[in-house]
Amino acid sequence: MRHCLYGILIGVTALASDVCAxxxxxxxxxxxxxxxxxPTLVRxxxxxxxxxxxxxxxxxxxDLNSFSELLFxxxxxxxxxxxxxxALLENSILRNNALNLSGGLxxxxxxGQLTEFSLNYGFANNNYPVNSFNQPIGLYLGNNTSTINFSLTQPLLRGKGRVITTALERANSLYVLNAKSGNEYTTSYEIWQIGLAYWNYYTAFKSLEIYKQSESRIRNVLSVTEELVKGDKKPAGDLIQVKSDLANQEKLTIMAQQDLYNARIQLGKVIGLSTEESLLIDVPENDFPTIAESAFRKxxxxxxxIRIAKERRADLMAARHGHEALQQQFVLAQNNTKPQLDLTGFLAYxxxxxxxxxxxxxxxxxNNEGRNIGTGARLTFTFPVNNNxxxxxxxxxxxxxxxxxVVVNNIQRIIELDVNNDLNYLDNSVINLQKAEEVLNYTQDVFKDEQVKFQSGLTTILSLILFQERLTAAQLRYLQAYQQFARAIINLRHDTxxxxxxxxxxxxIDRNAFYTIPDTNNN
Known part of the structure; x- marks a missing residue:
């Protein structure tokens, strides 16, 4: 059953590898x-x-608004x-017709001022054969009137001045900047998630290789042990121990296959791929960053x-834009508590x-006769008694x-904490990587010596298996230390x-963002 499951997982991985290009x-x-x-970036x-x-x-x-009206x-x-x-009307019925046409801007x-310009034309007639001057005229003789009007309204209290009139426009301009900065931070966050998922996928891929190498080493030990048993140089009981260790390693390899599958799905998830697309992800092409190329220095x-972060962090910029927009709305809200007093001047011809x-x-x-020119002013006062x-x-x-x-101050506080934590994490990851490399080199040398001793009969199979397991553990810890270092770089990049x-x-998105720490002189 175990071998069947192992074969299925290998088959799935092989199938994905065939098409993942x-x-x-x-x-x-x-x-x-x-x-x-x-989807998060799209939204x-x-x-x-x-x-x-x-x-x-x-x-x-x-906006410039036009208006018009036609009335019959x-x-x-x-x-x-x-x-x-x-005496002058037929059937004692007075008939009146009227046509009014008006339009304006x-x-x-x-x-803050409100301007209005309008043009009005009116036409009226009736069946009364005498005009207002008691002069006989024909039936339905039309009277034409035209008027041109212009008015200007100046707010004196509520709504006075450019600062108040344009407050909401400026606030919405700031909300656009808020949305753009928010989009930048969201993008950084999602790319950060992708970077972490990629390094996890790369680690899972390399871990599987390590487990396969370990399995291959155990098979070699099994082959050597079988030859030594045949030559009566080792007891047959040693074969059982090696076979047991091989079975355990095969189990670990199967688990590593599953980890790789999970990491591939997770990477596809943060990219935004479907299940089918995620299974088509190829083998990782980018290696871990090295300490030398990262520009790390103690x-x-x-x-x-922290200064760079406060200058560059998009979530802080978004919060500041939001704060400025709310300041504009607060100024407008203060003005709205005032009574409304409007002065309107008008001119008509x-x-x-x-x-x-x-x-x-x-x-x-x-027409000179009937010409009318008028000017005037109107003062309008509105006072809301309760003004709730x-x-x-x-x-x-x-x-x-x-x-x-509070939000702005809290983001600044979190930035300081995050950057301090990132730098500490980066320092520790470098030390951990250097030590893991030392341990790996020592473990490889010891395992080689132990192999020679085993073939010469100077050590036991248990000792060889122990050092083989130590070598595998050292390789995995070295790989995980590299992952920690890569994570430390991208964490610092995102948080700054x-x-x-x-x-x-x-x-x-530049490659350096994944491989180098920010340059404080040119970030």
Whole structure:
């Protein structure tokens, strides 16, 4: 059963290996693939578009708006019996027709004023054969009137000034920057996750190789032991011990196969691949970073890295943009608690003409008779007695601003803790890697000596098996120490905001982000 399961796992891995060339497992390539595949990154991009749409909506406050109206009206009025006009009307019915056409433009300026320009034309006639001057005229003789109006409204209290009028527009502009910075941090976080998953996948891949090498060494020991037993140089009982150790190693190899499968699925998950696509991931192409190429040096100034982090961390920038946006909304909320006092000045020009011809219609704009020019001003005062809405909104705005201030300070606090922890983790990982390499070199030499002694009959099979297990453990610890070092680099990159770099087309992901620590002089 054990051999059957072992064969199935090997078969699955072999099948995946046959077709996995379709998905190259290169760190930069799979990171770029995530921009199209990773749902979190896709949603983060949509959040930017949503914020930009909110800004566009807010800018509509200052759009130039046109308005128009067309009205036609017909009235029939039956005169009372005592009305003297009955003598001049047929069936004592006064018929009136009216046509009104108006149109104009309205715009709120960013300085706070509301402007309006309109043009109005009216046409009216009736079946009464006498005009207002008691002069006989024809039936349904039209009266044309035209008026041009202009008004300017200046807020004196609520809504006064550019700072107040454009507060929400500026706030939404800051929310766009907030969304972009949030997207940058989300991108850094997801690329960080991909980097960790890749190093885990690479470790699992190399671990499987180590277990296979260990299994091969045990098979060699078994072969040598069989020859020694045949030559009566070793007791037959030694074969049982070697076979037991081989069975145990085969079990460990099967477990390593499963670990590799899990690591491949996890890597596909953080990239955003489906199960089928994840199984097509090829063997890892990128080796661990070395200490020499990482530009690691002892005694780095933690303050420099904290400074870089506070300058570059996108989540801190997003929080600051959010804080500035809430400040704009707070200023507006303060202004909304004031009464509303508006001063409107207006200017009107109009003229009139009589007749049903087109020339009479045009004359209504320029006819000297009936010309009317008017100017005036209007003062409007609105005072909400309780003003609960404005006062409640002010309190909520103040609380939101205070809460966001806590968020900004907390992110700065966490940055300092994270960077300090990352640098300590990096120092320890370098020491651990150096020591693991020393142990591995010593263990390899000891195992070689033990093999020679065993073949010469100077040591026991148990001792050889023990040193073989020690060699395997040393190889695995060395591999894990390398993984720890690689994780330390990418952790520091993410926490200092130097893992990804935004540009006009999106983000730049450089190989150095996975292999070198940030340069405090040129990050």
């Amino acid at each position: 379709q998905v190259r497992c290169d760190l930069l390539e799979i990171s770029r693939k995530a921009f199209d595949k990773n 983060s991009g949509l959040a930017i578009r949503s914020a930009e749409a909110d800004l566009q909506i807010q800018r509509s406050t200052f 009206q017909n009235n029939q009025y039956r005169l009372p019996g005592a009305d003297p006009r009955n 309205r715009k709120r300026l960013r300085t 005694g780095v100034d933690k303050a420099d890295y 109009g003229s009139a003409s009589t007749g049903n011809r087109m020339g009479d219609v045009m004359a209504s704009f320029s 809405w404005a006062r409640g909104s002010l309190v909520k705005s103040q609380m939101a601003l205070s809460d966001q201030n 905001g130097t893992l990804v770099v935004p540009d006009n087309k999106g983000f730049v």
